[in-house]
Amino acid sequence: MKKILVAAFLAFGFTTIYAQEASKSPITFLGYIEGYYSYDFGKPENHTKSGFIYNHNRSNEVNLNLGIAKVNYSKENVRANFALMAGTYAQYNMAAEQDLLKNVFEANVGVKISKEHNLWIDAGVMPSHIGFESAIGKDCMTLTRSLGADNTPYYEAGVKIAYTSKSEKWYLAAMYLNGWQRIQKIDGNQTPAFGTQVTFKPSSSLSLNWSTYIGNEQPDVDKKWRYFNDFFGTFKITEKTSLVAGFDIGAQQSAKGSSDYDVWYNPSVIVQYKPTDKIQLAARGEYYQDKNGVIIATGTPNGFKTYGFSANFDYLVANNIMFRLEARTLNSKDDIFLKSNTPTNSNVFVTASLAISI
Secondary structure (H helix, E strand, O other): HHHHHHHHOOOHHHHHHHHHOOOOOOOOEEEEEEHHHHHHHHOOOOEOOOOOOOOOOOEEEEEEEEEEEEEEEEEEOOEEHHHHHHHHHHHHHHHOOOOHOOOOEEEEEEEOOOOOOOEEEEEEEEEOOOOOOOHHHHHOOOOOOOOOHHOOOOOOEEEEEEEEOOOOEEEEEEEEEOOOOOOEEEEEOOOOOOEEEEEEEEEEOOOOOOOOOOEHHOOOOOOOEEEEEEEEEEEEOOOOOOEEEEEEEEEOOOOOOOEEEEEEEEEEEEEEEEEOOOEEEEEEEEEEEEEOOOOOOOOOOOEEEEEEEEEEEEEEEEEOOOEEEEEEEEEEOOOEEEEEEEEEEEEEEEEEEEEOOO
């Protein structure tokens, strides 16, 4: 697999030039590389941040968060994407997948099934329909991902039917999925999982989204139904100021067949200001409560009850190159963090990154 990844990245020198020369070709080649350095003031001995952080999670070392080599095929009634990846994002997010799939970022094909309407069926490994953040850092307002993003799916495997209205104000989708961020299903789990998404864009300055998920993340002998709702809105307040606000809430059966549910929720807000064409500033506030440890288990009396703040500075070196710097703090009700191997209720880290899009 390493040889395949190296060959894919080296191939960009040829494929990018070829794509430019054959501008009418339905095939395009894309690349993305994001390197980073992060320093956790808790000084983890194994250089790994808390287990609920899956991006930029190595401390006091220069590393690659995500490198992608992607080919896209697009025609009027058919489309396909295939992308390989490397980096700590792949290492930690794909840990549960089988070896041959751990470096697959995207692999899907879609067919337009209506001549009159923008109606598609796509199948394969696709970006998640949940949340306003993605694994690709340049597309996000902040350098690091929020607690909500890191603990909801970044990708999904299944079949999706999606409709976009002629006005492009409405987007509707329904999915049959293998599970909650799963390509490979859990052994002993034959339960189907489903997702939906509704996006409404009444204007270029406002977008509202509602995504859902229903499934079982246990073997069927211990089936516990999970229900999840993701709400968010993006608002362009002025030409230089944008805001995104989200609220997630989930519930999972406490035991098989039980009418009792363990509930978790997560509000978050990010505001971004662009004083110049080259500089972007952002601030984030977030809170995550998972008292019963459905998503984030702590083994402490109050479970995971954590709030955080971050401040972000971005500099666009070029249209396709971004330097970012971020300071972030997390604070919890219980001592769930470590500082020099001593339990504490707070964590502070700073991160710098450099990303290029090809």
